[in-house]
Amino acid sequence: MKLVLFDIDGTLLKGNGAARRAFEGSLRDAFAMEPDPRVHYDGKTDPQIARELLRLAGHDDAAIDARLPEVIDGYLARLRREVAVGERHFTTLPGVDALLDALQPRRDVVLGLLTGNVESGAAIKLRCAGLDWDRFRVNAFGSDHEDRPELPRVARRRARELTGHDFDGDAIVVVGDTPADIACARSVRARTVGVATGRYPADELAGHGATATFADLTDTDAVVAAICG
Numbered sequence: 680m681k682l683v684l685f686d687i688d689g690t691l692l693k694g695n696g697a698a699r700r701a702f703e704g705s706l707r708d709a710f711a712m713e714p715d716p717r718v719h720y721d722g723k724t725d726p727q728i729a730r731e732l733l734r735l736a737g738h739d740d741a742a743i744d745a746r747l748p749e750v751i752d753g754y755l756a757r758l759r760r761e762v763a764v765g766e767r768h769f770t771t772l773p774g775v776d777a778l779l780d781a782l783q784p785r786r787d788v789v790l791g792l793l794t795g796n797v798e799s800g801a802a803i804k805l806r807c808a809g810l811d812w813d814r815f816r817v818n819a820f821g822s823d824h825e826d827r828p829e830l831p832r833v834a835r836r837r838a839r840e841l842t843g844h845d846f847d848g849d850a851i852v853v854v855g856d857t858p859a860d861i862a863c864a865r866s867v868r869a870r871t872v873g874v875a876t877g878r879y880p881a882d883e884l885a886g887h888g889a890t891a892t893f894a895d896l897t898d899t900d901a902v903v904a905a906i907c908g
């Protein structure tokens with residue numbers, strides 16, 4: 680049995696900047712601040728991004744903790760408004776639909792999400808991209824823990840609760856586009872598949888210890904083989 684956990688941004692789908700606009704707009708609303716444009720969001724959880732930007736703007740952790748829920752709620756409200764206007768703000772990356780079609784029916788695979796997105800944000804993005812939420816049975820989100828390395832343990836616990844099976848070591852497979860995806864998998868000694876459809880080239884993901892890397896997910900048979908090994 681394999682528990683296969685997909686990252687969202689840069690792995691399953693890409694956005695056109697709507698999420699960043701919504702996030703920054705919410706920070707401006709809540710803290711009357713100008714978010715530092717040099718900060719990268721990829722590989723981080725939503726609460727982690729907010730904390731990093733707010734610390735750079737001079738806020739302490741007590742002030743951040745007190746108003747983090749407001750920042751996240753504001754982000755979600757803005758994101759819902761962005762996606763309501765009809766434009767396709769999020770689109771699936773090449774090969775994703777065929778790969779999910781190949782994995783979902785397998786009796787030896789449990790599909791899930793492992794993402795820094797808060798749960799509601801993940802749902803908005805997947806729906807906008809036309810991805811079926813119900814495909815993913817065991818998930819861990821940025822709303823479960825601010826630290827990404829904690830998320831594989833969350834997914835492992837939920838998988839055990841759902842299936843009665845204790846997934847461990849290379850029975851867990853993390854698929855992601857950043858070194859943070861690869862690094863977080865170490866907390867449970869998971870297998871990792873790096874895909875270079877985000878900001879990082881395949882050789883860099885391999886250098887961070889990815890078990891296998893791909894330029895994209897279009898070679899369904901090869902990716903399934905790397906996952907199910």
Ligand SMILES: [Mg+2]
Pocket residue numbers: 686687688689690721722855856857877
């Ligand atoms: Mg990503």
